[in-house]
Every structure is written in structure tokens, then in C-alpha cells.
Amino acid sequence: MQGFDAEIGWRLPFFKADAGQQLRIYGGGYRFAADSETVPKIQGPRGRLDLTFAQVPYLWDGSRLSLGAEVQHDNPRGTQGFVSARLRIPLQFFGKADPAKLTAQELRMTDPIIRDIDIVSQARAYGAPEAATQTASGQTLTVLDSNTTTGAGLPAAIAAAGANSIVILSGTFSTTAVTTLQSGQTVMGGGSTSVRSLSGRTAT
Numbered sequence: 533m534q535g536f537d538a539e540i541g542w543r544l545p546f547f548k549a550d551a552g553q554q555l556r557i558y559g560g561g562y563r564f565a566a567d568s569e570t571v572p573k574i575q576g577p578r579g580r581l582d583l584t585f586a587q588v589p590y591l592w593d594g595s596r597l598s599l600g601a602e603v604q605h606d607n608p609r610g611t612q613g614f615v616s617a618r619l620r621i622p623l624q625f626f627g628k629a630d631p632a633k634l635t636a637q638e639l640r641m642t643d644p645i646i647r648d649i650d651i652v653s654q655a656r657a658y659g660a661p662e663a664a665t666q667t668a669s670g671q672t673l674t675v676l677d678s679n680t681t682t683g684a685g686l687p688a689a690i691a692a693a694g695a696n697s698i699v700i701l702s703g704t705f706s707t708t709a710v711t712t713l714q715s716g717q718t719v720m721g722g723g724s725t726s727v728r729s730l731s732g733r734t735a736t
Contacts, residue, residue, distance in 0.1 A: 537561075541558035559580075578604040662731060667725060676689050
């Protein structure tokens with residue numbers, strides 16, 4: 533689904549501008565829409581907090597710890613919350629670089645790029661669930677469950693499905709009875725088939 537996601541942030545003045553730890557708050561929103569009118573738009577506000585430590589105790593220069601919390605809300609998905617913890621440890625522990633002596637702007641330049649937390653897609657069922665009543669080609673569809681149909685009753689249940697029908701077996705059946713298929717009848721214990729609901733929707 534195409535759209536946009538934007539936010540603006542502010543450094544909360546709990547620490548000095550050039551301090552190794554900083555707390556920032558972000559606010560913004562997003563809007564995604566599909567070409568189909570049957571797919572609802574996904575749009576709403578988002579808020580985020582980020583606490584960053586430019587130097588981690590007992591680790592060498594260049595290490596960084598970031599703690600975050602994020603919340604967003606839209607009608608299709610409701611309210612969602614996320615927490616994150618990122619620890620960066622440089623592989624090199626030698627050299628003259630000292631992040632504690634960087635200016636506030638230089639420290640900011642070392643922040644990682646913040647990626648979006650999710651991918652918005654229209655691959656989701658937004659309508660009420662429907663029961664499949666026949667195959668996509670129009671054949672009668674019957675599902676036999678081993679919890680309700682015994683092995684001894686399996687031949688009679690298959691015969692009751694009628695000619696030119698597809699019978700799907702769900703569960704485990706054990707029988708020694710002779711089962712005779714009718715004309716054009718198919719019995720499936722696995723695999724896939726295309727089915728159709730009363731409203732005309734098809735699925736596999």
C-alpha cells in the first residue's frame with residue numbers, strides 16, 4: 533500500500549546538549565491507501581521516546597545503548613505498542629577516537645537511521661469470514677471429520693455426498709469397510725483445491 537510516514541522530534545532538556553546521554557520525544561503520523569475501494573485506509577498518529585547513552589560503562593569508546601518506546605493507532609489495526617533496545621559495540625577498541633569529546637552535532641551525526649517498524653500491505657481479509665460451500669468449478673464440497681464420522685461410517689458418508697462431489701477427509705480414519713466411489717467423485721486426504729463461498733469469493 534502506498535503512502536507516507538513522517539515525524540518530528542525534540543530533545544528534552546534534561547541533559548546538556550553535549551552530554552553523552554540524551555532523551556528525545558517524537559510525534560508524527562502515517563497514511564497508507566490501496567487502489568481498491570474495498571480496502572480501508574490505514575492512517576493515524578504515532579509517538580516515540582528515545583533514550584540514548586553515547587558511552588556504555590565497561591565498554592570501549594564508540595559503544596552506544598539506545599532504549600525506545602513507541603505507540604501508534606489506526607482503525608484497521610487498533611492501538612499497537614513497541615519497545616526496543618539497541619546495543620552497539622564497535623569491533624575496534626583501539627585508536628584515538630573519543631566520542632565523549634565530540635560536539636553535540638557530531639554526536640547527533642553518529643545516530644543510526646531509524647527504520648519503519650512494519651510493512652503496510654493489503655494482503656489481509658477485512659470482511660467477515662465465509663464458509664466454502666462448493667469448489668470453484670461448481671462441484672459439491674463435503675468435509676468429513678474423524679471426530680464426528682467413524683471409520684465404520686465412512687463408506688456411507690462418502691456415498692451420501694453424491695456423484696460429481698469432492699469429499700475432503702479431516703483427521704485420521706481407520707476402516708476395513710469397502711468404500712465405493714460414485715461417478716465423478718473425488719476423495720482428498722491432502723493437497724489443495726479451489727473453493728467458492730455463497731457470495732462468490734474464491735480461495736485455495
